[in-house]
Amino acid sequence: MAEDFFVREFPNGLTFLGQRMDHVSSAALTVAVPTGACHDPVTGQGAAAVASEWCLRGAGRRDTRQLNDALDALGCQHIESVQSEHILFSAASLGRNLPAVLDIYADILLRPRLEDSTFESCRALVAQELEGLEDEPMQKCAFLLRERFYPYPLGRSIYGTTESLRTITADIARKHLHRGLAPHGAILAVAGHVDMPKLCDQVERLLGDWPDCPTQAVETQPAQGGVVHIPKDSAQVHIAMAHAAAPMDDPSYYAARLAETVLSGGMSGRLFTEVREKRGLVYHVSTRYHSLKSHAGMFTYAATVGPKAQTTFEVILNELRRLGDGIEPDEILKSRAQLRSALVMQGESTHARSSALCQDWYHLHRLRDLAEISDHIEKVTVADVLEYLREFPPRRMTFLAIGPTSPDVAALNAQ
Secondary structure, X not given: OOOOEEEEEOOOOOEEEEEEOOOOOEEEEEEEEOOOHHHOOOOOOOHHHHHHHHOOOOEOOEOHHHHHHHHHHOOOEEEEEEOOOOEEEEEEEEHHHHHHHHHHHHHHHHOEOOOHHHHHHHHHHHHHHHHHHHHOXXXXXXXXXXXXXXXXXXXXXXXXXXXXXXXXXXXXXXXXXXXXXXXXXXXXXXXXXXXXXXXXXXXXXXXXXXXOOOOOOOOOEOOOOOEEEEEOOOOEEEEEEEEEOOOOOOOOHHHHHHHHHHHXXXXXXXXXXXXXXXXXXXXXXXXXXXXXXXXXXXXXXXXEEHHHHHHHHHHHHHHHHHHHHOXXXXXHHHHHHHHHHHHHHHHOOHHHHHHHHHHHHHHHOOOOXXXXXXXXXXXXXXXXXXXXXXXXXXXXXEEEEEEOOOOOOHHHHOO
């Protein structure tokens, strides 16, 4: 393991990860707690999203205002978010301030106030986010497509539904948090200009006796898949489709990322060239890789006007399938360059690195430095990508359209 990494697993199930970055003045922490949307109660979908807001409405001796003031006084930039498997708490500040930030987050994790008086505003905010998806069709497509593509409840929308949000009470959310806000399987990752052994001692002092309460394994059901059209009176037709890809722990993961980049890596990507530049069918078209623990997919999205929807669908499907027929060496060279460029930029961001540490540990149970990732990218050949595409071809696709009409997608079932 690279010498700038620090790993400590505590008896209560919490893992502390650190990466010392001497070339920066900042530091960031990411806490991943395994109580994401897939763990929501069946009758309380959206509970994790509400809970992630509620945890910041006072903790320990501080009420909401005092908590926000304390973080602001430290110059802390923080984000709370929900994924399928985790609630994420992320914070960044100057490296010298991170120990004080960590003190505050220990209160948030161990002693959130969860007062009835602050609950309703949290639920209202999540309901507003859900309603806002009507104005963000690209994001709505992503949520709905994942819900149908992944085994249930792994793809469940983080916002739940309008009906489920109405059923969530303060008691339901509080019980859900008390059960799920626990160290078993939790990851705390820090990247930046800090003394990692000293910070680890602080983590042990603050969180070493965090009471353990193992979360129950999620029981999955087969994915819905299939084809769905959601009628909407709009000028555009939003087209989204997904097919299986190699998860992060699969040996062909890097080949999958190169295949994604050949298809959708900027203005030289095949989809941009064929769908937008040559034919003028869309303003935006892309394919993006997404991975959960044991499942992954390539998610393709495009928005076009009704009369062009059929042609747009056919051209995109053809490009997805044509990729397996052959890739030019210069396409791989450009894709490598793009991935390595993204890697360098990630390496300069403490927030990106702390998040990547969490992701690596969760998916791989080890940490990768940027040199290792770059080396793997460099070694992927055209033959490797074509072999990957033979193993994960664009078949048995899940399809979703939002708009006044939907293209005829009979070709999805054609080999």
